[in-house]
Amino acid sequence: MCIFCQIAGGEIPNNTVLENDDFLAFHDLYPKAPVHVLIIPKQHVDCFQDVAPETMAGLTAFAQEVARTLGVDQTGYRLITNNGEDGGQEVPHLHFHMLGGGKLKWDHFHEDTHKNI
Numbered sequence: 001m002c003i004f005c006q007i008a009g010g011e012i013p014n015n016t017v018l019e020n021d022d023f024l025a026f027h028d029l030y031p032k033a034p035v036h037v038l039i040i041p042k043q044h045v046d047c048f049q050d051v052a053p054e055t056m057a058g059l060t061a062f063a064q065e066v067a068r069t070l071g072v073d074q075t076g077y078r079l080i081t082n083n084g085e086d087g088g089q090e091v092p093h094l095h096f097h098m099l100g101g102g103k104l105k106w107d108h109f110h111e112d113t114h115k116n117i
């Protein structure tokens with residue numbers, strides 16, 4: 001079972017922000033911004049490329065509620081999903097990073113060229 005399935009199932013503890021029957025939001029263990037929360041469907045889906053649009057409809061409403069819970073609905077945030085190898089996905093269970101709590105940089109580098117793309 002994947003690590004986020006174990007978190008969703010309560011086998012690995014997490015710092016929960018918000019939860020309902022279908023989705024869980026919890027603080028990232030290695031935050032890359034003052035606010036760094038992960039949003040996952042409890043049911044395993046590998047990545048964004050495989051997710052059903054109906055799941056995304058529910059996840060959208062849930063993510064908006066997470067933003068309100070954190071207060072970043074007022075200040076702004078970034079919602080990111082890394083998809084697959086080139087996208088830098090490390091955990092093979094669909095998750096969205098909600099980043100905020102301060103001005104975020106926007107500097108995505110291509111690994112081979114180190115050129116800003």
Ligand code: 5GP
Nearest residue numbers: 003014026027028029030082088089090091
């Ligand atoms: P990815 O690189 O797959 O898009 O993001 C995976 C994220 O999961 C990373 O930001 C990493 O810090 C976080 N992470 C990995 N393992 C754990 C864990 O056991 N607990 C929590 N809360 N976050 C984790």
Ligand code: ZN
Nearest residue numbers: 002005044093
């Ligand atoms: Zn999983």
